[in-house]
Amino acid sequence: MNATAEAAPDEAPKFNPTAYHVTKSDQGDILDIRNFNLWYDDVQALFDITMEVPRGLVTALIGPSGCGKSTLLRCINRMNDLIDEVRVDGRMAVDERDIYGKGVDVISLRKRMGMVFQKPNPFAMSIFENVVYPLRVDGVTDKSVLEDTCERALRGAALWEETKDRLKESGLSMSGGQQQRLCIARAIASDPEVLLMDEPASALDPIATAKIEELIDELRGQYSIVIVTHNMQQAARVSDNTAFMYLGRLIEFGHTETLFTNPKLKQTSDYISGRFG
Amino acid sequence: MSTNTETTSNHAEPKPGMNAASRRYTTDLTATGEPFLWGLGGALALGILLVVGFLVLIFWNGIATFWPKPIEVVTLNSGTVVAGEPTRDNVFKPGDGLLERLTEQDREIIDSNVGFAHRVLYRTGNYDLYNEDFRWVSDFEIAKVETPPGMYLFERQEWGVFIGRIAGLVLDGESRNLSDYDRAAIQEQQEAARERFEEIRHIERDEIGEVNYYMEQARLDLKRVALDHGRDSGEYRQAERETEQQITELQREYEQLAARAEAIKETDRRYRITLEEIGGEQKELPLSEIVRFYPANDLSPFGKAAVYFSRWGEFLTSEPREANTEGGVLPAIFGTVAMTLIMVVFVAPLGVITALYLREYAKQGRLVSIVRISVNNLAGVPSIVYGVFGLGFFAYTLGGGIDALFYPERLPSPTFGTGGILWASLTLALLTVPVVIVASEEALSAVPRSMREGSLACGASTWQTLRRVVLPRAMPGIMTGLILAMARGAGEVAPLMLVGVVKLAPELPVDGFFPYVHLERSFMHLGFHIFDVGFQSRNSEAGKPMVYVTTMLLLALIVLMNASAIYIRNRLKKRFAGSAF
Numbered sequence: 126m127n128a129t130a131e132a133a134p135d136e137a138p139k140f141n142p143t144a145y146h147v148t149k150s151d152q153g154d155i156l157d158i159r160n161f162n163l164w165y166d167d168v169q170a171l172f173d174i175t176m177e178v179p180r181g182l183v184t185a186l187i188g189p190s191g192c193g194k195s196t197l198l199r200c201i202n203r204m205n206d207l208i209d210e211v212r213v214d215g216r217m218a219v220d221e222r223d224i225y226g227k228g229v230d231v232i233s234l235r236k237r238m239g240m241v242f243q244k245p246n247p248f249a250m251s252i253f254e255n256v257v258y259p260l261r262v263d264g265v266t267d268k269s270v271l272e273d274t275c276e277r278a279l280r281g282a283a284l285w286e287e288t289k290d291r292l293k294e295s296g297l298s299m300s301g302g303q304q305q306r307l308c309i310a311r312a313i314a315s316d317p318e319v320l321l322m323d324e325p326a327s328a329l330d331p332i333a334t335a336k337i338e339e340l341i342d343e344l345r346g347q348y349s350i351v352i353v354t355h356n357m358q359q360a361a362r363v364s365d366n367t368a369f370m371y372l373g374r375l376i377e378f379g380h381t382e383t384l385f386t387n388p389k390l391k392q393t394s395d396y397i398s399g400r401f402g
Numbered sequence: 403m404s405t406n407t408e409t410t411s412n413h414a415e416p417k418p419g420m421n422a423a424s425r426r427y428t429t430d431l432t433a434t435g436e437p438f439l440w441g442l443g444g445a446l447a448l449g450i451l452l453v454v455g456f457l458v459l460i461f462w463n464g465i466a467t468f469w470p471k472p473i474e475v476v477t478l479n480s481g482t483v484v485a486g487e488p489t490r491d492n493v494f495k496p497g498d499g500l501l502e503r504l505t506e507q508d509r510e511i512i513d514s515n516v517g518f519a520h521r522v523l524y525r526t527g528n529y530d531l532y533n534e535d536f537r538w539v540s541d542f543e544i545a546k547v548e549t550p551p552g553m554y555l556f557e558r559q560e561w562g563v564f565i566g567r568i569a570g571l572v573l574d575g576e577s578r579n580l581s582d583y584d585r586a587a588i589q590e591q592q593e594a595a596r597e598r599f600e601e602i603r604h605i606e607r608d609e610i611g612e613v614n615y616y617m618e619q620a621r622l623d624l625k626r627v628a629l630d631h632g633r634d635s636g637e638y639r640q641a642e643r644e645t646e647q648q649i650t651e652l653q654r655e656y657e658q659l660a661a662r663a664e665a666i667k668e669t670d671r672r673y674r675i676t677l678e679e680i681g682g683e684q685k686e687l688p689l690s691e692i693v694r695f696y697p698a699n700d701l702s703p704f705g706k707a708a709v710y711f712s713r714w715g716e717f718l719t720s721e722p723r724e725a726n727t728e729g730g731v732l733p734a735i736f737g738t739v740a741m742t743l744i745m746v747v748f749v750a751p752l753g754v755i756t757a758l759y760l761r762e763y764a765k766q767g768r769l770v771s772i773v774r775i776s777v778n779n780l781a782g783v784p785s786i787v788y789g790v791f792g793l794g795f796f797a798y799t800l801g802g803g804i805d806a807l808f809y810p811e812r813l814p815s816p817t818f819g820t821g822g823i824l825w826a827s828l829t830l831a832l833l834t835v836p837v838v839i840v841a842s843e844e845a846l847s848a849v850p851r852s853m854r855e856g857s858l859a860c861g862a863s864t865w866q867t868l869r870r871v872v873l874p875r876a877m878p879g880i881m882t883g884l885i886l887a888m889a890r891g892a893g894e895v896a897p898l899m900l901v902g903v904v905k906l907a908p909e910l911p912v913d914g915f916f917p918y919v920h921l922e923r924s925f926m927h928l929g930f931h932i933f934d935v936g937f938q939s940r941n942s943e944a945g946k947p948m949v950y951v952t953t954m955l956l957l958a959l960i961v962l963m964n965a966s967a968i969y970i971r972n973r974l975k976k977r978f979a980g981s982a983f
Contacts, residue, residue, distance in 0.1 A: 242852055246855070
C-alpha cells in the first residue's frame with residue numbers, strides 16, 4: 126500500500142468535478158447529483174458526491190473494492206431502500222426531478238431506469254416472459270405489444286438471432302453470457318431513460334465480456350448508461366466519461382481518455398497504474 | 403499395500419482408452435484423519451436398523467394376516483377335541499399345582515427345558531358356543547394333531563368365525579341331501595343368499611334412510627316455522643297441514659319399502675345351513691349370515707390366494723363388522739384422507755401468508771423475534787392440548803354459535819356444536835401450522851436477493867415481486883413444509899379423539915343429500931381405528947391381526963400422500979434446474 130493512498134481521505138483535495146473536462150452531451154445532463162451523503166447506520170459510506178451525468182453517453186464508475194461506487198449506483202434507482210439501515214442526504218435528480226424528494230413514487234421512478242446486475246439474474250420463466258416482465262407488472266396484456274417489445278428488446282440486446290426460435294424455453298437454460306444479455310434486454314424493454322449497470326461482465330468469460338462491451342457501445346446514444354466496473358480496461362474501452370471513487374469520495378471525474386492518460390491527481394494515477402486497489 | 407501397488411502400476415503403464423474414473427484409490431480410515439467416521443456411520447446404521455426392523459415387523463404381520471391358515475384338529479389326553487387355526491406359540495412356566503397332575507414323562511421333558519413348557523394358541527372361533535375365541539393348548543396335553551379334510555372356516559356376519567363342518571342344508575324350505583351339493587354349489591347358494599342380504603341392507607339403510615331423512619327434514623322445517631312465527635300463527639297452521647300431508651305420503655312410501663324388504667327376508671329365511679363344530683354340537687343359521695367360507699385344509703395354493711385377495715378386497719372396500727375386529731375399513735380410509743386434505747386446505751394458506759408477512763413485510767425487530775420463537779414453541783405443545791382447545795373453541799364456542807344462528811330447529815341436539823371432521827381438520831391445521839410457517843420462512847429467505855432486486859428494478863411492487871418471482875421460487879421449499887405437516891397430521895390420533903373421531907361412523911361425510919358434503923359429521927380415522935381395535939375391543943387377540951393390517955394401511959396411505967406431494971414438488975423444482983447463477 127502506498128503512503129499517499131492511505132493518507133488520502135483526510136487530505137482529499139477540494140475538487141469541483143463540474144469544472145473538469147467532462148465530455149458534455151449536446152442533449153444536456155440526465156443525472157444531477159449534489160452534495161450527496163449516505164450512511165449505513167452510523168458509518169458514512171458516501172461523502173459529499175457531486176457530479177453531473179450527461180445524457181446519452183456512457184459514464185463509468187471505477188475505484189477499488191468498497192469505495193462506494195455500487196452504493197452510488199444503487200442510490201440512483203433507490204435500490205438501497207431495501208436496506209433498513211441506510212440514510213441519505215443531499216440532492217439527486219433525474220431529468221430535473223428529485224429522486225429523494227417527498228412523495229416520489231419509487232415504482233414509477235424505477236420504471237424509468239433499467240438495471241443490470243453483477244450476476245445474471247433471469248427469472249425462472251420463459252425467455253419471452255423474462256423480457257416482457259416490466260410490461261407485465263405494468264399490466265400490459267396486449268399480445269402484439271408484448272411481442273413487439275420482446276423483439277425490439279432482444280434485438281437491442283443483440284440476442285434476437287439466437288433466441289427467436291426458442292422464446293418459450295426457460296431463461297435459465299441459456300449460457301451465462303446469454304443470460305446477462307437477456308437481463309439487458311429486460312432492462313431496456315420498458316425503454317428507460319437511464320441504464321444502470323453494476324459490473325455487468327464480472328461474472329462472465331472474456332468472449333461473453335467482449336459481447337457485452339460491444340453491446341454497450343451499440344446502446345450508446347439511445348440510453349444514458351452508468352456502468353460500475355472493476356476492470357479499468359473495460360472502463361477505458363466503453364465509457365465516454367470516467368469517475369474515480371475512493372473511500373466514499375469522488376476523487377476525479379472527467380473525459381475517459383484524459384483521466385486515463387493524464388490524471389490530474391496523484392491518487393488517480395496511482396490507481397490506474399495499478400499501484401494500489 | 404496392494405492398493406498402492408495397483409495405483410502405481412496404473413500410473414506406470416496407462417492402458418490406452420482407460421479413463422481416470424476406472425482407477426480406484428482407497429486409504430486407511432486412520433490415514434484420512436477421520437476415525438470418528440465409524441461413530442457417525444454407526445449412528446446412521448442404528449437408526450436405519452430401527453426403522454427397517456419396525457417396518458419389517460409391521461409389513462410381515464400385515465401381509466400375512468389374510469393368508470388362510472390350516473385348521474388343526476387336536477385330540478387332547480383328556481379326550482377333548484379342539485379344532486382351530488394355530489395363531490402363535492410361546493413357552494411358559496407351569497405352576498406347581500399343574501406339574502403335580504402331569505405324568506412322570508411330561509415332568510421330565512419340562513425339567514429338561516429348565517422348567518418351561520411349550521404351548522400353542524389356537525383360534526377356535528365359535529364364540530357363541532364356547533364363550534371364547536382362542537384356546538391355549540400345551541404340548542403335554544396333546545395326544546395327536548391332525549389336519550383332516552372337510553374342515554371349514556366360516557366367516558359370519560355376527561359372532562365371528564365358526565370352525566367346523568357342514569351338517570345340513572335347507573334350500574327354499576326343503577332339506578337337501580348334502581351329497582348332491584359339492585362345495586361350488588353351496589358357494590353359489592351362499593353368494594345368492596349374500597346378494598339378498600345386501601339388497602335388504604340397501605333397502606333398509608339407503609332407501610328407508612332417505613325416507614327417514616325427508617321425514618326428519620319436514621319435521622325440522624315445521625319446527626323452524628314454529629320458531630320464526632310462533633305456534634299460534636296462521637303460517638304455522640298452514641305449515642302443519644302441509645307437513646302432515648307430506649309425512650303421510652312418506653309414511654306410505656316407507657310401508658311399501660318395508661313390505662319389499664320383508665318379502666326378501668321371507669325368502670331369505672327359507673335358505674339355511676347347519677354347521678357342526680368338532681365336538682358334535684350343531685348350529686343352524688341363515689345362509690346369508692355367512693360372509694365367506696372355505697375348506698381350510700383342502701385348498702390349493704390358488705384357492706388360498708383367492709381367499710387372500712377376497713379378504714383384502716373386503717378390507718379395503720367395506721364397512722367394519724363385529725366391533726371393528728372384522729370386515730373392512732373403508733370409512734376410516736375415507737375419513738383419514740378427507741381430514742388430511744381439508745387440513746391442508748386450511749394450513750397451506752394460513753402458514754404461507756403468515757410466513758410471507760413475517761419474512762417479507764414485518765420490520766425485523768424484537769416483536770418479530772418473539773413471534774418467531776413462539777411459533778417454534780407451538781410445535782412442541784402436546785397434541786392433546788390442541789385437542790382440548792379444538793373441542794372448547796371450535797366445537798363448543800364456534801360450533802355452538804353456528805347452531806344457535808343457523809340450526810335452532812335442531813337444538814338441543816347439536817349440528818356443528820360437537821366434534822366433526824371440520825373441527826378435527828381445523829385443530830390439526832393449528833397443530834401443524836408451525837411446521838409450515840418455519841419451512842416457508844426458510845424457503846422464502848433462501849430465494850436469492852438478486853431475484854428480488856431484479857424484479858424491483860423492473861418497477862415491480864413488493865407484492866408483484868413476491869407473487870411472480872419469490873413465491874414460485876420458494877414453492878418447492880413450502881411444499882416440503884406442507885409434506886411434513888401432512889405426514890404429522892395424518893398420523894395424529896390423540897387430539898382427534900376429542901374433536902370428532904368415533905369408533906363407528908354410520909355415515910360418510912359425503913353422501914347424496916344436499917349439500918352433499920357434511921363437514922359437521924363425525925368420522926372414522928385409521929389411527930383411532932388401530933387404537934380401538936387393539937385396545938378397546940372385547941377380544942384383543944382377535945383384533946391383533948387387524949392392528950397390523952390397519953397400521954400397514956395407514957403407513958401406506960401416508961407414504962402415498964407424501965409421494966404425490968413430493969412428485970409435485972420435484973416438478974416445480976425442475977423449473978429452477980438451470981439456475982446455476
